[in-house]
Amino acid sequence: xxxxxxxxxxxxxxxxxxxxxxxxxxxxxxxxxxxxxxxxxxxxxxxxxxxxxxxxxxxxxxxxxxxxxxxxxxxxxxxxxxxxxxxxxxxxxxxxxxxxxxxxxxxxxxxxxxxxxxxxxxxxxxxxxxxxxxxxxxxxxxxxxxxxxxxxxxxxxxxxxxxxxxxxxxxxxxxxxxxxxxxxxxxxxxxxxxxxxxxxxxxxxxxxxxxxxxxxxxxxxxxxxxxxxxxxxxxxxxxxxxxxxxxxxxxxxxxxxxxxxxxxxxxxxxxxxxxxxxxxxxxxxxxxxxxxxxxxxxxxxxxxxxxxxxxxxxxxxxxxxxxxxxxxxxxxxx
Numbered sequence: 001x002x003x004x005x006x007x008x009x010x011x012x013x014x015x016x017x018x019x020x021x022x023x024x025x026x027x028x029x030x031x032x033x034x035x036x037x038x039x040x041x042x043x044x045x046x047x048x049x050x051x052x053x054x055x056x057x058x059x060x061x062x063x064x065x066x067x068x069x070x071x072x073x074x075x076x077x078x079x080x081x082x083x084x085x086x087x088x089x090x091x092x093x094x095x096x097x098x099x100x101x102x103x104x105x106x107x108x109x110x111x112x113x114x115x116x117x118x119x120x121x122x123x124x125x126x127x128x129x130x131x132x133x134x135x136x137x138x139x140x141x142x143x144x145x146x147x148x149x150x151x152x153x154x155x156x157x158x159x160x161x162x163x164x165x166x167x168x169x170x171x172x173x174x175x176x177x178x179x180x181x182x183x184x185x186x187x188x189x190x191x192x193x194x195x196x197x198x199x200x201x202x203x204x205x206x207x208x209x210x211x212x213x214x215x216x217x218x219x220x221x222x223x224x225x226x227x228x229x230x231x232x233x234x235x236x237x238x239x240x241x242x243x244x245x246x247x248x249x250x251x252x253x254x255x256x257x258x259x260x261x262x263x264x265x266x267x268x269x270x271x272x273x274x275x276x277x278x279x280x281x282x283x284x285x286x287x288x289x290x291x292x293x294x295x296x297x298x299x300x301x302x303x304x305x306x307x308x309x310x311x312x313x314x315x316x317x318x319x320x321x322x323x324x325x326x327x328x329x330x331x332x333x334x
């Protein structure tokens with residue numbers, strides 16, 4: 001009987017230890033701080049570092065449980081400003097417009113170092129320079145600075161902007177190019193690589209080669225002023241984990257592509273792979289680390305937007321972005 005009591009006591013002790021361990025594990029999981037990230041568009045390779053950081057546990061390593069949200073009816077900037085998400089994916093242009101309208105958001109990291117967009121046309125259309133835009137149909141997506149940029153790159157080369165026929169409401173490049181429009185603005189890392197996969201020959205003119213002021217940041221990560229002021233450690237933790245995710249994309253593009261595709265299986269797997277093979281050189285590019293933003297890039301484009309009356313208030317770059325939450329922030333360009 002005594003022996004049975006000892007065995008029973010040991011069993012109870014083991015069960016209690018197991019229960020305590022389970023409680024500790026549950027507590028550890030519940031101690032993760034919940035964070036929401038809202039995307040600018042449907043998931044694509046620009047977002048891969050976020051999905052990688054989520055999948056490989058980089059966020060959990062920093063005590064974060066990250067939920068990735070699809071964009072809603074409101075702009076990302078308004079969603080972030082109203083605390084419906086802690087972080088968002090946006091663009092330099094959108095952040096500048098938002099700030100000019102007193103929406104309190106700021107860019108905290110550049111996802112890609114240089115502008116990877118530009119004008120694309122079928123090779124058979126023989127459009128090799130902005131001078132060749134004359135007499136052609138342009139597929140306009142309708143974002144605020146689009147036509148002003150088109151006008152400037154043409155006029156700076158002696159071309160007549162009035163000779164371009166603007167076709168509004170164009171959102172799909174492949175269903176309209178060569179049919180409804182002759183050239184359009186694309187992101188090479190998505191539509192450009194897709195054209196290659198389809199065997200479609202394009203003439204592509206990178207916007208950053210036409211004028212340095214248009215080598216702006218697109219996309220960027222943003223947060224609102226209140227979060228930046230009240231929870232700096234959260235912002236630092238999020239950026240450190242996200243930066244690890246994008247560093248992984250640079251070093252392991254095939255594996256990163258697999259992670260994104262498994263998370264978003266409706267994407268074309270071959271396009272995701274080809275896109276990341278292109279973007280691996282663009283995420284960090286010539287910067288000393290991922291995420292850094294240059295004050296002159298922000299100031300020059302804000303000045304240009306003000307001059308063109310796209311914004312009604314002359315802004316200082318320091319109102320628009322910060323590098324202070326990035327790892328090794330002392331080595332940044334602000």
